[in-house]
Amino acid sequence: MGLISVTQAAIVVSITAVAALSGCSIRPSGPADAAAVVRAQAPSAATSASLAAAVPAESLSTVEATFMTAIEAVESFGSPPPAYQLSVQSAISMRQPIPRFSQTLRSDLLSAGQAAIARYFGGPQAAAERRILAIAVAEDISAQVIDLGSGASRVTVEAAHVTAGRAVIDATVAAWSLSMTRQPDGQWQKLAPVRVLRYTAVMRQADGGQWHVVGLTLEG
Numbered sequence: 495m496g497l498i499s500v501t502q503a504a505i506v507v508s509i510t511a512v513a514a515l516s517g518c519s520i521r522p523s524g525p526a527d528a529a530a531v532v533r534a535q536a537p538s539a540a541t542s543a544s545l546a547a548a549v550p551a552e553s554l555s556t557v558e559a560t561f562m563t564a565i566e567a568v569e570s571f572g573s574p575p576p577a578y579q580l581s582v583q584s585a586i587s588m589r590q591p592i593p594r595f596s597q598t599l600r601s602d603l604l605s606a607g608q609a610a611i612a613r614y615f616g617g618p619q620a621a622a623e624r625r626i627l628a629i630a631v632a633e634d635i636s637a638q639v640i641d642l643g644s645g646a647s648r649v650t651v652e653a654a655h656v657t658a659g660r661a662v663i664d665a666t667v668a669a670w671s672l673s674m675t676r677q678p679d680g681q682w683q684k685l686a687p688v689r690v691l692r693y694t695a696v697m698r699q700a701d702g703g704q705w706h707v708v709g710l711t712l713e714g
Contacts, residue, residue, distance in 0.1 A: 554654055556705070557661045557705055558651050558654060560705045560707075561649075561651070561663050561665070561697065561705075561707065562649045562651075563614060564614035564695075564707050565649050565665070565693060566646045566649065567610035568626070569644055569669045570643075571603075571626060571630040571644075572607075572631045572634055572644070573643045574595070574603070574634070574641060574643065576643070578595075578599070578642070579642040579672070581593050582640055582674060583642075586674065586682050594635070594637075595635055600634065604628075604631055607627040608624065608627065613704075614706060614707060615706055616698065616707070616708050617706070619707055619708050619709055638676045639674070639675050641672075642672040642674060643671070643672045644672070645669070645670060646669050646670075647670050647688070648667070649667050649668075651663055651664075651665045652665055659699040660699070661705065662695070662696055662697070664694050666691065667690070667693055668688060668689075669689050669690075670688045671685075671687060673686075691712060692712070693710060693711065693712055694710075695707050696708055
């Protein structure tokens with residue numbers, strides 16, 4: 495009995511000595527142990543600094559705002575100004591000839607769309623958006639369907655993952671459009687559909703700090 499007590503005492507002394515040399519402390523099991531594990535897993539000051547350095551200077555809100563503006567521009571490609579909408583509706587109500595898109599108006603819409611693409615898009619997506627813009631403006635010359643406007647009434651970012659120089663955003667967009675369609679009997683019918691679209695965008699940060707959408711997937 496005395497020999498066992500001495501041996502146990504020696505073991506306790508040995509464990510205490512090892513713990514003291516390693517800088518650890520012996521704690522009872524339970525919540526205190528869990529807290530100790532969490533603290534042990536926390537990154538050091540040097541690690542935190544390196545992680546912070548990997549985060550882009552722009553905040554998440556800046557990336558989301560750029561994405562939202564880019565989507566609003568896409569959904570309004572080819573959309574005429576409100577004054578044109580009023581002139582068309584007035585002509586229809588008075589049974590007058592419908593004013594057509596002038597070459598100047600088409601040129602202005604192309605210039606505005608190209609400026610938005612240059613500012614918010616890059617890589618292969620910029621080329622795709624230029625083709626979409628050209629199609630949207632070309633459709634404005636139809637004599638059977640008159641585009642009176644389009645855009646995004648709501649852009650909701652559902653998920654955003656931002657790392658150094660790259661971001662992936664998932665969002666839903668409520669896209670609206672307004673048009674007048676000539677029926678077989680010659681009457682005009684107003685169409686105002688609203689669609690809910692799902693976008694996934696890949697964004698990259700340019701050397702100057704500006705974020706660009708370089709990939710855009712649409713579902714809806």
